[in-house]
Amino acid sequence: MLKGIILVFLGACSFGILSTFVKLAYHEGYTLGDVTGAQAFFGAVILWVLFFIQSKTSTYRAKEIKIITPWWKMIMAGTCTGLVSIFYYQCVKLVPNSVAIILLMQFIWMSILLEFLIFKKKPSGLQLGAVLLVLGGTVLASGMLETSISALNLKGIGFGLLAALCYAGFLMLSGRIGNEYPTLKKSALMITGACILIFIIFPPAFLFNGALAGSLLKWGLIISVFGTVIPPLFYAEGVPKIGTALSSILSAAELPVAVMMAGFVLQEQVSFLRWMGVAIILSAMILPNLKYLKRKA
Template sequence: MISGEQSDKKTGYLFAMLGGICWALAGVCGQYLFQSKAVTAEWLVPVRLVSAGVIILLVACFRKGKAAIFSIWQDRNNIVPIFIFALVGTALCQYSFFASISVSNAATATFISYISPIFIMIYVVFRTKRIPACLELLSILLVIIGIFIIATHGNIDNLVISAQALIWGIISAASFAVYSIQPQRLMRKHDTLIVTGWGMLIAGAALFVLFKPWIYEVNYDLSVFLSLSVLVLFGTILSYVFYLEGIKRVGATAGSLLSSIEPIVATLLSALWLGQHFAAFDFIGFAFILIIPILLSRESLTKADRASR
């Protein structure tokens, strides 16, 4: 029994890390499309989410049957949670992340979004009605320092990234916390593919109505199709399924820690593939933010996180 639990945890650790790697690949592909193909987030995100949602539900239908994928709607208690998951945890998270990339770069947007454990920690503190631990308060201080360094490079009178990039990145972090916590009860009752598929389809449909991506002119050449395919397959389908399966096994806090490989991979890919240059101050700011999930992965917080689920 213990051996089985340990194996399940190891699988969860692997899934959370793979989710982070796939997200990094998606962010860099998005930056490539923004920089080289003049694609906009208003076109990319709805197309990406609808495509991925349809594919995931088709796979779920093949695996579980038609009745299974619609079973989630038979319980009225699922309707509000699935729409919160879709509109806040998926649509807002995805759009804000790519909006941040479009006005900065994949690595910077990814690192800013990795303050999401702070929002998870705040939720856990309120949910468990306890006083924040010293390490948790230290993490908040590190967030402030890290973002200040990335945004100003130490000069308070100068912003080296746009306020838009900073705001969208913080929104992405907050909505990703919703994505990490909110669907866990749904996933106890329904298959991860089904929850993820409906979340993405609803999110994509809402953004289609909001942004009308068909009005944007896009040069549909081979590189656009290849980049979009990578975004849909690895950056949307596999990344979200891997991550959700990971936190299902090890919890949201541990999942956030393990998927923190994402900004490291995003930085490497941005530098090697897109020739992105980073200043020493950027890496200092990145380090302050990257240490946050490590601090928040202390056993005391992990136990409280699991108790809150």
Template sequence: MLYMLLVLLAGCSFGLLSPVVKLAYNSGLQPDQVVFTQFFMAWAMLTTIMLVTSRKRMGYKKAGKLALAGVSNGMAGLFFFLSLQTLPASIAIVIMFQFTWMGVLLEAIVDKKWPGKEKFSSVLVLVLGIVMAGGILEGEVKLDLIGVLLATLSAFAYSFYILFSGRVATNEPPINRSVWIITGAVLFSAFIYPPKFIIEGQITTSLIWFGLGIGLLGGVIPTFLLAKGVPQVGPGMATILCSSELPVALLGSALLLGERASILQLLGVLLILFGIAIPYVASNIKKHSGQLTEH
């Protein structure tokens, strides 16, 4: 239960990231500044924590694998930000959230085991809830092919990130794993968006404060929680629990940006919450039934 809660909270942290990033854009910050600063601030904070709390060293092979997992995380963020340039946010997030079924499918392929009825039912409910909560059923929808492709790549990369984070160097301390994961994300973002703004002296107070907030919400908190929780609950369950991101994103947008959600979107949120709860409820029912059978 504890590890499921940690993964759920990681999704909530990612959910708060979206409205904060919108606030950063509204303040005049550019995508290259936001993407690089997010991962760099997270790397700086996690590395400081590791140096203070952990003395265990990790082998280069494990560190390299974790850094590759971080690259998939960086790719997911980059593709999603780029998709927002040509797609409405509601459409982009609905497409990106297809990582729910992608993650379950990836786990099934890797483990060569078809997901149980509870996971399958959960994914179906989640996909319906995500479509409703994203507002895709309301109004006329215009889709840009490049935007759709980028959002789909974001979902694919994120499902790989969750898979890797639950299977690579799982015996290492979560803080050490988190540092190397975020290191991969920093290197990838620096390669795609070289931090020219630092060399040009465009470091503002706004960039520092937003960088700290975005680094915490999009890097430190979810990376650490996923590093600790995913190895215990499994990648398939983790993708289901991370669906908490969308309801929190809608709530954060309402509180921070003044955006209103429709009745259909609210019903979608309820479906998402129900979909997340299905595996846990099913697990408890099986456990309770087993106890009754023993007695």
């Protein structure tokens, strides 16, 4: 279980780093289609290359793998990650970054609610307490209290909530289907699904218009590694070990990392109130693990 906790936590941290690089890519004039397409395309290529390398090893060949979930279901499930990218990056364009982050963080309660509605799995008291702390800390850490109401955009809020819902769906599906697949193959299939969906919505003009000769190649590789390779790999391995509810709480690590990156890399002013929110979120992630940590002590 401890391994699963660490993997999900690191996956969330990687996803938190992502938004800073996306913002830098936007500053250089690249579009939503460029960023999401490059992320999914390079991510799928990297994951498939890693899988084929792994499949040639003697250790992999020695394992007898019984596949139960059809490959096309994995690809369909992967569309959730493509939708997260599309909706979230569009949200960032329409509302302040701090508001976009708090909207995405709503996946925490959405994922627990989905588990309850679909699988009748009731959250524990510790999990409910952690969710309340995460939501309260998110309001502070995102800077929403310091953001003017007039700066809000209803379309942006809608895209942010859709991104949160898709993220919750991704967490739920990642932990419940295709767990018999090797982690690399499972991640590669899911990202392939995301890539197909994004290419349908945004035809991959960047592959032919010379954009890759510029800095899009650099940003595409960076964003794909931190947003498409590391999180799905770590989630595919970690979520089945600890469950969707705990994974959703640990995934809140994305916000503190995003705040720190904004302060250190983008040189944005991060107030004491926002750092207080970061501290509350970090403590909330520890809360549901207290019973497990005491048992290990």
